[in-house]
Amino acid sequence: MSTVAVILAAGLGTRMKSRLPKVLHPILGDPSLLWVLRALPSDLGGAVVVVHHGKEQVERAIGAWQTAGLLPCPISTVDQGVPLGTGHALQACIPELDRLGAGQVVILCGDVPLTTPGTVQRLCASEALLLAMDLQTPGAYGRVLQHPDGRLAGLVEAKDATPEQLAVQRVNGGAYSLPWPALRLALLGLTNDNAQREYYLTDAVVGVAREIPVAVEVCEPEELAGMNSRHDQAALQAAAQRRIERHWMAEGVTFLHPGSILVGPRVHLHQDVILEPGVRLEGAVVVGEGTQIGQGTVITDSTLGPGVEVRPYCVIERALVGEGSKVGPFARLREGTELAEKVHIGNFVETKKAKLQRGAKANHLAYLGDTEVGEGTNIGAGVITCNYDGVNKHRTLIGRNVFIGSDTQLVAPLVIGDGVLIGAGSTITKDVPADALALSRAPQVNREGGAPRLRTRQRKGTGLS
Template structure:
C-alpha cells in the first residue's frame, strides 16, 4: 500500500498555559509529536507531512533531522482546513492516514488495522467506547455495522446521546477521495471552521463504506489539551512500561512509583525500589538492585551490582559486582571496572576506575584514570581545572591515597605509591614512594580562646 501520512500539529494549546507549542510537551520523556512520529515511521511511509502553525520554527528545529515534510498552516481554520494544506503533497493513488500531534499513544498495531480496512470504495474510522461520552461526536452505524454519520453532542437526539461510541478524528481515506471532498467543506457552523469529520457524511452520501476500527483503550486515543490530561497520560504510559517490565521478570517494589522516560532493558533477578527514574537508553544486567530515588540516564549496569538510595548516574558504564552510593553522583564518562566501589557523597566525571578500586566517601574524582586495587580516602579531590584547561590525574595499581588529599593535575601517582593524609600533591609520585605534602604542625601552649565582645 502506498501510504501518505498527515499529522496535524498546528494548534497553540491555549489550555496548556505555556509558551511552548502543545505538541512539544512531553509524556514519558518524549514530546507528544515524537510519539506520533514514531508510530508513523513504524508504518514505513515515505511521505510523512506535518502541519505546523503556532511555534512553527520551534517545531521545525526540534525535528530538523527527521525525514518529514513541514507544511505551515498560517491560519488555524479547523482540522479540514489543516488537511487541505497537505493536498498538493499527497499522491492520487495512495491512502492518506490522518493523525494528531497531541494524541501520542495510539498503538502502531491499531493504525495498521485501520489501514487494512481501506479500499478504493471504502475509508476507515477509529472510534472508542467511553463510559461518559459527553461532549464527543457520537458514531451512528448502519445495518452493515459501518459508520453512517457522526452526530455532535448539541445536535444529538435523546437516543443518540445514549450512544457511547465516539469519534477520535483519526481516519484513513483513499487520497483521491480526499482530494474530491476537502475542497467542498463548508465552515457554516458555530465555530466558523472547516471540520474534517464532515467527510464522513460526504462518504455516506456517495455510498462509500466507512469501516470502523475500535480502540482497545480510551487512553490510546486521548488527546492532551491541558495539564490534567497530560498527567493522566503520563501515569498511563508509565503503568504500561511497568507492566512490560514486570512480565519480563523485573521486580518493581511499587509499579505506581516508577518512571521510564526512554528505553530500559533488564536481565533476570533485577529489583528496582520506589521513585526511580530511567532516561535515555539504560541497560541493566542480572542480579542488580537499584535502591529508592535513583536517577539513571544512558548507562550500562553490569551483573551483581548494587546501587543504593539517592544515587544519580549519567552516561556511565559499570562492569559488574560493584557497589554504588548512597548519594553518589556518576557523571558522563565514568567507567567502573569489576568490583569497583563508589561510596556516599562521591562524585566522578570522565573517570576510569579500575577493578576492585574504591572511592568510599566525600570525594571528587574527575578527568582521572585509576588502576586496579586503588584506595582513595575521604575528602580527596582531583584538581583537574586551572580556570582554562582540564588536566588528567593518573593513579597506578594498588596506590593508596590518604584522606583530604588534593591531587593537582596533571599528575601521576605510580603503582603501590602512598600519599599521606592532608597532602597537596603537585608533582609525580614514583612507584612505591610515600608522598607527604602538608605544613608542619605547631602546638601553641597557653592559647587564649577568643571571647565574644
C-alpha cells in the same frame, strides 16, 4: 503509490497553560509527539507533521530525534499558518502529500500518545478505517454515527450535535486511514458552515464515506485519549506506567511499589531486576540481570551491567556501570562516567567524564572529574581532582593499585604512576612516578601548654571572664 502518515501537531494547547507546545509535553520523559512518531511502521513512504504554534521548537525536537535514530521513517513538516481547523491542516498538506506520491493517508494526532504500534499497523494496512472509542460520558468528543452494518454514516462535532446525537456514546478518536485521491477531493470541497466557523476534517471523512465504505474499529479509550490539560497529562502518564509495569513484570522484573516507580518507554530491563520505591528511569536506559536500584534513584540515558547494586538516592546520567559494581547511597554519576567491573562509588561521591577500572574504589565524599583511575586503586575520603583552571578542563591519570589518602587535592594536568601512595592532606601539583610516596604538608608544630594560654588571650579579647 505509498502510505504516508499525517500527524496533526499545530495546536496551541491553551488549557495546558504553557509556553511549551502541547505536543512536546512529556509522558514518562518522552514528548507526546515522539510517542506518536515512534508508533509508525518503518515501511511508510514518510510522515508529515503539521506545525504552527511553537514551530521552531517542534522542528528542533524532530531534528534531534532523527539524529538520535529514534524515528522509524523519514519526517517532513508543513506549516499550517493561521489554524482554521483540522480540515484546513490537511489542506495545507496537499502539495507535500502529492510530492511524496501518497496513495493512502493515515492521520494521527500528536497529542494522542498511547495508540499502540499494533493499532497503528492495522490502521496503515486498512483501505478506509476510523478508530473510535466508547465512553460513558462522551463530553466534548465528536460523535460517530453508523449504518446498521457498522459502516460509518456520519461524524458530528459536539457543538453542532442535536440532543439525540449527544446521547451517542461512541466517539471519534481522531485517527483515520483513507485513500488519498478520495480524501484529496473531499478536502478541496470543504466549507466552514458550522458553529466554530472552521474547516472540519470530519466533514472530509464523511465525504469519503459517501463514496466508499469506511469501517469503524473500537479501541480501548486510553489508546485514543488526548492530552488537552495537565490533568489529562497526569492521567496519560499513569496509564502508560501501568502498561509498562505489566510488560516488565511479565518479563521477570520486581516493582516493590509500582505506583511510585516511573519507567520510560525506551527503558530495557532484564530478568530479576529489582526496582525500589521512588525509582525513576528515563530515556535510553538498560539495566542488567539481577541489578537492584535503590529507593529514590534517578537514572537517565545510562547502561547498568548485571549484578549492580545502586543504593538509595543516587543520580546517574549518561553513564556506564559495569557488572557487580556498587554505587551510593547519595552518589552522582554524571555524563561520560564509565565504571568497569566491581567498582565501588560510595556516599556523596561525584564523577564526571571519569573512567574507573576494575575494582577501583572511591567510598566517601570525593569528586572525580576528567580522570582515569586504574585497577584496584583506592580514593580516600575528601579527595578531589582539581580539573578546571577557570578557562580549560584538564585530565588526571591515576595508575593501578594507587592509594590516595584522605583530603588530597590532585591539581590537573597530572599523572600518578602505578603503586603510588599519597599521604592524607596533600596537594599534588606535579607528576608522581610509579611506586613513589608523595607528601605535601606544612610541618606540624606542638607547643607545650599553648592551648590554655591561647584560650586566656581569646577570653580577654572578647571580654569574656
